[in-house]
Amino acid sequence: xxxxxxxxxxxxxxxxxxxxxxxxxxxxxxxxxxxxxxxxxxxxxxxxxxxxxxxxxxxxxxxxxxxxxxxxxxxxxxxxxxxxxxxxxxxxxxxxxxxxxxxxxxxxxxxxxxxxxxxxxxxxxxxxxxxxxxxxxxxxxxxxxxxxxxxxxxxxxxxxxxxxxxxxxxxxxxxxxxxxxxxxxxxxxxxxxxxxxxxxxxxxxxxxxxxxxxxxxxxxxxxxxxxxxxxxxxxxxxxxxxxxxxxxxxxxxxxxxxxxxxxxxxxxxxxxxxxxxxxxxxxxxxxxxxxxxxxxxxxxxxxxxxxxxxxxxxxxxxxxxxxxxxxxxxxxxxxxxxxxxxxxxxxxxxxxxxxxxxxxxxxxxxxxxxxxxxxxxxxxxxxxxxxxxxxxxxxxxxxxxxxxxxxxxxxxxxxxxxxxxxxxxxxxxxxxxxxxxxxxxxxxxxxxxxxxxxxxxxxxxxxxxxxxxxxxxxxxxxxxxxxxxxxxxxxxxxxxxxxxxxxxxxxxxxxxxxxxxxxxxxxxxxxxxxxxxxxxxxxxxxxxxxxxxxxxxxxxxxxxxxx
Amino acid sequence: xxxxxxxxxxxxxxxxxxxxxxxxxxxxxxxxxxxxxxxxxxxxxxxxxxxxxxxxxxxxxxxxxxxxxxxxxxxxxxxxxxxxxxxxxxxxxxxxxxxxxxxxxxxxxxxxxxxxxxxxxxxxxxxxxxxxxxxxxxxxxxxxxxxxxxxxxxxxxxxxxxxxxxxxxxxxxxxxxxxxxxxxxxxxxxxxxxxxxxxxxxxxxxxx
Numbered sequence: 146x147x148x149x150x151x152x153x154x155x156x157x158x159x160x161x162x163x164x165x166x167x168x169x170x171x172x173x174x175x176x177x178x179x180x181x182x183x184x185x186x187x188x189x190x191x192x193x194x195x196x197x198x199x200x201x202x203x204x205x206x207x208x209x210x211x212x213x214x215x216x217x218x219x220x221x222x223x224x225x226x227x228x229x230x231x232x233x234x235x236x237x238x239x240x241x242x243x244x245x246x247x248x249x250x251x252x253x254x255x256x257x258x259x260x261x262x263x264x265x266x267x268x269x270x271x272x273x274x275x276x277x278x279x280x281x282x283x284x285x286x287x288x289x290x291x292x293x294x295x296x297x298x299x300x301x302x303x304x305x306x307x308x309x310x311x312x313x314x315x316x317x318x319x320x321x322x323x324x325x326x327x328x329x330x331x332x333x334x335x336x337x338x339x340x341x342x343x344x345x346x347x348x349x350x351x352x353x354x355x356x357x358x359x360x361x362x363x364x365x366x367x368x369x370x371x372x373x374x375x376x377x378x379x380x381x382x383x384x385x386x387x388x389x390x391x392x393x394x395x396x397x398x399x400x401x402x403x404x405x406x407x408x409x410x411x412x413x414x415x416x417x418x419x420x421x422x423x424x425x426x427x428x429x430x431x432x433x434x435x436x437x438x439x440x441x442x443x444x445x446x447x448x449x450x451x452x453x454x455x456x457x458x459x460x461x462x463x464x465x466x467x468x469x470x471x472x473x474x475x476x477x478x479x480x481x482x483x484x485x486x487x488x489x490x491x492x493x494x495x496x497x498x499x500x501x502x503x504x505x506x507x508x509x510x511x512x513x514x515x516x517x518x519x520x521x522x523x524x525x526x527x528x529x530x531x532x533x534x535x536x537x538x539x540x541x542x543x544x545x546x547x548x549x550x551x552x553x554x555x556x557x558x559x560x561x562x563x564x565x566x567x568x569x570x571x572x573x574x575x576x577x578x579x580x581x582x583x584x585x586x587x588x589x590x591x592x593x594x595x596x597x598x599x600x601x602x603x604x605x606x607x608x609x610x611x612x613x614x615x616x617x618x619x620x621x622x623x624x625x626x627x628x629x630x631x632x633x634x635x636x637x638x639x640x641x642x643x644x645x646x647x648x649x650x651x652x653x654x655x656x657x658x659x660x661x662x663x664x665x666x667x668x669x670x671x672x673x674x675x676x677x678x679x680x681x682x683x684x685x686x687x688x689x690x691x692x693x694x695x696x697x698x699x700x701x702x703x704x705x706x707x708x
Numbered sequence: 709x710x711x712x713x714x715x716x717x718x719x720x721x722x723x724x725x726x727x728x729x730x731x732x733x734x735x736x737x738x739x740x741x742x743x744x745x746x747x748x749x750x751x752x753x754x755x756x757x758x759x760x761x762x763x764x765x766x767x768x769x770x771x772x773x774x775x776x777x778x779x780x781x782x783x784x785x786x787x788x789x790x791x792x793x794x795x796x797x798x799x800x801x802x803x804x805x806x807x808x809x810x811x812x813x814x815x816x817x818x819x820x821x822x823x824x825x826x827x828x829x830x831x832x833x834x835x836x837x838x839x840x841x842x843x844x845x846x847x848x849x850x851x852x853x854x855x856x857x858x859x860x861x862x863x864x865x866x867x868x869x870x871x872x873x874x875x876x877x878x879x880x881x882x883x884x885x886x887x888x889x890x891x892x893x894x895x896x897x898x899x900x901x902x903x904x905x906x907x908x909x910x911x912x913x914x915x916x
Binding site: 174176179198199200384385386442444446482485486490491494495499500502503504509511513535536537538540541564566568569572575582586589593597599604614615 | 729773786799834898
């Protein structure tokens with residue numbers, strides 16, 4: 146969930162009133178946002194507000210205040226106007242393999258104060274982080290239009306052919322030089338987006354000035370200052386839909402600072418390879434016609450007239466009119482989160498107030514039951530506990546060694562599911578045995594009185610070609626005895642006790658040469674001709690690998706065949 | 709396979725209204741991941757329900773492990789447990805979801821509840837549930853819930869007048885709040901103090 150930082154007093158000024166922190170928290174709560182934190186930065190009070198991930202129109206103070214004002218009926222929903230294009234961007238075929246889409250818009254006669262400028266930068270940051278997926282899908286460039294000259298060109302060139310004066314640097318440099326310079330800075334993750342690309346995308350003006358190198362950085366030449374009056378916004382992307390949403394969002398949010406409020410100017414986009422011409426931003430409006438009765442049904446709201454429904458939707462920034470039972474809802478460029486009727490239904494419920502909806506219990510009769518394996522697990526858990534073993538709950542992810550080398554069974558790793566992107570070496574594989582977790586628990590609990598008797602029942606995962614995922618879960622129980630003597634007779638006794646409790650006679654043990662166990666002190670547990678587990682005194686090397694100093698005996702069996 | 713192809717149509721084009729306008733690829737969908745929420749399994753169960761010849765109202769629950777590749781700290785691990793409940797019936801409403809949640813959390817000893825609009829990609833409407841914690845003297849989030857989106861259910865074969873409500877919460881967080889535990893590793897994993905396991909009283913939620 147994205148969090149935005151807004152200056153409290155700026156927000157209250159836009160809202161036309163001030164609140165106590167508690168009052169504002171309540172206002173946020175009913176609207177669906179959350180006041181997460183109140184901080185002081187340079188003796189200015191700032192709010193950190195959590196915004197739902199699909200509400201791009203609330204990612205800056207402009208949008209947030211506007212939506213809250215419409216919600217509180219302090220103002221109407223603005224209508225956005227797109228003026229005819231005077232500039233154009235030509236898209237060269239060379240970008241299609243690296244970053245194919247580009248859209249643009251112009252904000253004319255905009256007034257930047259320091260507050261507005263900061264908000265402008267923060268909105269771009271948030272859009273980059275969220276819908277832009279850290280700039281990998283979408284990135285934004287903003288430029289002082291009066292410092293550059295159209296028509297503009299969006300193309301991709303080999304890195305060594307690009308010479309560019311990056312923002313806040315003192316000189317022009319080649320693209321490879323720039324990459325070297327930025328490799329140790331906060332821009333490093335963005336450089337990685339272009340790793341391995343034979344050409345880098347860039348935007349230039351009619352005089353060959355490089356405006357920006359998406360997704361890395363803008364140019365020093367066209368940078369925006371507090372004196373900037375006309376802004377060119379260019380958005381480049383790998384995803385066409387997200388590209389449009391980002392441009393719409395910036396225009397709808399910041400056109401309120403233009404002399405012609407809520408107006409922006411289009412830019413013509415020409416695809417060089419096809420000659421196709423279009424203009425952006427789209428700023429599309431559409432009307433959804435829905436039955437008021439049907440929409441309210443899903444929320445369990447019964448006391449609203451279609452006129453009421455239209456009023457509530459208008460308060461949610463969706464201007465609506467009722468005609469009989471039908472409500473025509475206008476969905477504009479600030480509400481890209483409205484996909485289908487259920488999104489509109491939710492907004493009615495929000496405006497009505499979730500906490501005002503009457504509670505009901507579903508009028509349905511069903512007969513409940515547990516899964517067999519879980520029923521058995523609960524019974525086995527009781528039996529093992531009654532035998533004096535303490536239950537533990539350990540991690541199902543572990544290191545490669547935990548299930549192979551440390552247990553003296555190096556080949557066991559072949560049956561394991563490996564994690565492709567582990568954050569630490571403790572979580573490299575999914576466990577194929579419960580034993581490693583049990584042994585780690587013994588090692589961490591040295592002060593416990595002896596003998597120590599512990600067990601765990603849980604899932605392990607083994608590769609299995611017959612399954613859609615290529616692997617399967619197996620429910621196993623593992624019990625351990627650790628004391629001054631090895632306690633082999635205790636774990637053997639537990640096995641016998643469990644089998645008696647489960648009314649299983651068809652089992653036996655067969656001596657094995659499993660390297661995990663002391664030579665001659667390891668056995669396979671056989672049930673109906675199949676090995677379902679093993680039992681024995683652990684080999685001293687295994688104990689050493691897990692930092693255990695006393696002898697241990699263990700039993701581990703698969704409960705699946707016993708279900 | 710048929711299920712996957714229906715979903716591609718739903719997501720890529722405008723077959724059900726606006727659509728998602730996204731280039732869905734089956735290779736991406738087939739990649740194995742450790743589930744990040746048990747809703748993934750609930751979806752499988754709803755698909756089986758949808759494949760039934762005749763729809764029968766159903767209530768499901770699960771309590772099981774989930775995995776998230778997040779930064780580890782005192783309250784976050786790579787794996788934890790989620791509790792999930794699902795009710796599917798004709799003409800269920802948000803009012804029913806609020807009713808079920810009120811009854812469910814009452815059983816856990818939480819009666820003072822507030823519901824906040826939220827967002828999940830697969831539910832609309834979505835609600836976060838907050839409860840007033842008298843010790844901490846503030847409202848604390850105790851769960852997430854919603855009604856599954858029609859475009860998720862219809863391709864499964866679930867009739868259009870059936871609504872499915874669902875809710876979920878983590879197991880570890882409420883336990884840590886109840887027992888005043890600050891580090892999640894004291895609750896799950898090999899570092900848990902076995903003395904605590906042996907000496908902790910029986911959990912009696914209805915006894916204040």
